[in-house]
Amino acid sequence: MPGSHLFYRDPLHVVRAEGVYLYTADGRRYLDCYNNVQSMGHGNxxxxxxxxxxxxxxxxxxxxxxxxxxxxxxxxxxxxxxxxxxxxxxxxxxxxxxxxxxxxxxxxxxxxxxxxxxxxxxxxxxxxxxxxxxxxxxxxxxxxxxxxxxxxxxxxxxxxxxxxxxxxxxxxxxxxxxxxxxxxxxxxxxxxxxxxxxxxxxxxxxxxxxxxxxxxxxxxxxxxxxxxxxxxxxxxxxxxxxxxxxxxxxxxxxxxxxxxxxxxxxxxxxxxxxxxxxxxxxxxxxxxxxxxxxxxxxxxxxxxHGICEHVTRVGSYLQSQLQALAARHAMIHRVQGRGLFQCVDIADPAAARSPAPHLAQAVVETMKEEGVLIGVTGRYDNCLKFRPPLIIDEAAVDFAVAALDRALASA
Ligand SMILES: Cc1ncc(COP(=O)(O)O)c(C=O)c1O
Missing domain, CATH: 3.40.640.10 (Type I PLP-dependent aspartate aminotransferase-like (Major domain))
Known part of the structure; x- marks a missing residue:
């Protein structure tokens, strides 16, 4: 597949999926916070x-x-x-x-x-x-x-x-x-x-x-x-x-x-x-x-299933939890997005307005180790992208945000 590239330094071999989770060949479970296709849940x-x-x-x-x-x-x-x-x-x-x-x-x-x-x-x-x-x-x-x-x-x-x-x-x-x-x-x-x-x-x-x-x-x-x-x-x-x-x-x-x-x-x-x-x-x-x-x-x-209403509720919960992290992690410049499409703009704490794509990429890799899949986007490749299947619930959001908290602390 020339010209195509895989996600992650060490790519994932996904073999099965259900709801908001992907499972790899080695039996690990990952919370999918990146999918925008099976948005009514994997294997619906x-x-x-x-x-x-x-x-x-x-x-x-x-x-x-x-x-x-x-x-x-x-x-x-x-x-x-x-x-x-x-x-x-x-x-x-x-x-x-x-x-x-x-x-x-x-x-x-x-x-x-x-x-x-x-x-x-x-x-x-x-x-x-x-x-x-x-x-x-x-x-x-x-x-x-x-x-x-x-x-x-x-x-x-x-x-x-x-x-x-x-x-x-x-x-x-x-x-x-x-x-x-x-x-x-x-x-x-x-x-x-x-x-x-x-x-x-x-x-x-x-x-x-x-x-x-x-x-x-x-x-x-x-x-x-x-x-x-x-x-x-x-x-x-x-x-x-x-x-x-x-x-x-x-x-x-x-x-x-x-x-x-x-x-x-x-x-x-x-x-x-x-x-x-x-x-x-x-x-x-x-x-x-x-x-x-x-x-x-x-x-x-x-x-x-009232998916739009669900997205409004869980999306605003996700945004508020990410904003709470922003109060504690200097490298979060701002949290932006709507519903279940939220971005965390990662900037160099030493120069608050300067986008930090390398830090963002490092966080994406650590999140994978934590069992959560996200991506990066934005003009400067410095925005962490949270775009999970729309059926995600608050408990899964808590899991992702706790993982992000640790990933930011170790970045
Ligand atoms: C905003 C937007 N428009 C159009 C497309 C193109 O869609 P497709 O990949 O199905 O051709 C994409 C794909 O990522 C997109 O993000």
């Missing part, structure tokens, strides 16, 4: 049964009428504002992002996108270009512009807190103007609504509404990337709900199939019709009946 029997049952009954592409596919699309659309009436299935978040851009390009007649600096949206040619964390700014193609995310702590603007959301949003019009001047023009602004690759940045409450105004004034579309934040991760079904915005297109992936590869793009009938008049889309595996059964089971499970 309801989802596994739905996949098996549909797999026995029928699996084909979406060229035939199929009740399961339609029922899942309707269940998913029911979680969105009423103006979302169209769902197109794909297999991956990358494909969904690519398709969202195809729609935006067809509707606007323009081809350029504005994204945030250090963003990640996937790995096809176009979506890779939109993933600005993956390559140097000098290599940015003419149809991609990136603006600084609203990092009030380490970002480039010196606006007072109350004006920062608008000040960072005001970086958008010059980026749009540059796309128009250079030729591609402006089709869309695309944004991950939990700002994962920027360390689950706590953005000002008015930031995305101010962005939305600029986007629509320039006749572009606002696209919400819900691959990380979607399906209850932040305590609401979709991450954009926290920001008071009305995106034109929403796409999701990872958690949507509970482990089965299925992703989707949602939009309005008007946008879908304008796009379909100019383009056609077929994806052999996208939204096949088994994929649809998996996503349908995830949607049912989330609703029946």
């Amino acid at each position: 029997a309801v989802i596994a049964d739905a996949i098996c049952q549909q797999s026995r009954q029928l699996t084909t592409h979406t060229r035939y009428l199929n009740d399961v596919v339609v029922a899942t699309a309707e269940k998913a659309l029911a979680t969105l504002p009423a103006r979302f009436e169209v769902c197109v299935f794909t297999c991956t978040g990358t494909e969904a992002c690519e398709l969202a851009m195809r729609m935006a390009r067809a509707v606007t007649g323009k081809s350029g996108a504005v994204v945030l600096e250090h963003s990640y949206h996937g790995n096809s040619r176009l979506v890779g270009e939109m993933s600005t964390m993956k390559y140097p700014a000098e290599q940015r193609p003419v149809h991609i512009q990136a603006i600084a995310p609203p990092d009030l702590d380490r970002g480039p603007l010196d606006a007072p807190a109350g004006a920062a959301g608008q000040a960072y949003a005001d970086l958008l019009p010059p980026a749009i103007a540059e796309l128009e001047r250079a030729g591609p023009g402006f089709a869309a602004f695309v944004c991950d609504t939990i700002f994962d690759s920027n360390g689950a940045l706590p953005v000002p409450a008015d930031y995305l509404t101010a962005v939305q105004q600029h986007v629509h004034r320039a006749n572009g579309l606002l696209i919400a990337d819900e691959v990380q934040a979607g399906v209850c991760r932040t305590g609401t079904f979709w991450g954009f709900e926290h920001h008071g915005i009305a995106p034109d297109i929403v796409f999701t992936g990872k958690p949507f199939g509970g482990g089965y590869p299925v992703a989707a793009v949602f939009t309005t009938r008007d946008i879908a019709e304008q796009w379909a008049a100019r383009d056609a889309y077929f994806n052999t595996f996208g939204g096949n009946p088994v994929a649809a059964a998996a996503a349908g089971a995830v949607l049912d499970y989330a609703k029946e």
Whole structure:
């Protein structure tokens, strides 16, 4: 697997999983605080049964009428504002992002996108270009512009807190103007609504509404990337709900199939019709009946088990416990995030604002020895990422936080 790398200095050989735990070949149990795919729990029997049952009954592409596919699309659309009436299935978040851009390009007649600096949206040619964390700014193609995310702590603007959301949003019009001047023009602004690759940045409450105004004034579309934040991760079904915005297109992936590869793009009938008049889309595996059964089971499970409410409760407990650690460990610069996506920004205690990626990496390794799996994220690779399956409970949170306490003490 060239180009792919394993986690940890001494990689884990995981052979089995259940709920929030992974088990390795040598019989050790690890608390999974990193998973964002099997977010309704590893080995979830309801989802596994739905996949098996549909797999026995029928699996084909979406060229035939199929009740399961339609029922899942309707269940998913029911979680969105009423103006979302169209769902197109794909297999991956990358494909969904690519398709969202195809729609935006067809509707606007323009081809350029504005994204945030250090963003990640996937790995096809176009979506890779939109993933600005993956390559140097000098290599940015003419149809991609990136603006600084609203990092009030380490970002480039010196606006007072109350004006920062608008000040960072005001970086958008010059980026749009540059796309128009250079030729591609402006089709869309695309944004991950939990700002994962920027360390689950706590953005000002008015930031995305101010962005939305600029986007629509320039006749572009606002696209919400819900691959990380979607399906209850932040305590609401979709991450954009926290920001008071009305995106034109929403796409999701990872958690949507509970482990089965299925992703989707949602939009309005008007946008879908304008796009379909100019383009056609077929994806052999996208939204096949088994994929649809998996996503349908995830949607049912989330609703029946009150997963969003659970995430709000346990997520705020996790955040408060991490904040309590911050009061005792100087190397915690700040704790940020929403719901069950929390980041601990690790900084050099000798220079409080300087990110400390090496310390963060050392903590990740020690946490593994403690039996807890976390990761790092953020522009400086210094944010410890806690993103467990959404069914985690307070006792497991206590176990993880106690392990972190010891890992920080020994770092
Ligand atoms: C925010 C975000 N968008 C899109 C993607 C791409 O999803 P996939 O890996 O399924 O193509 C990812 C994957 O990590 C992601 O984190």
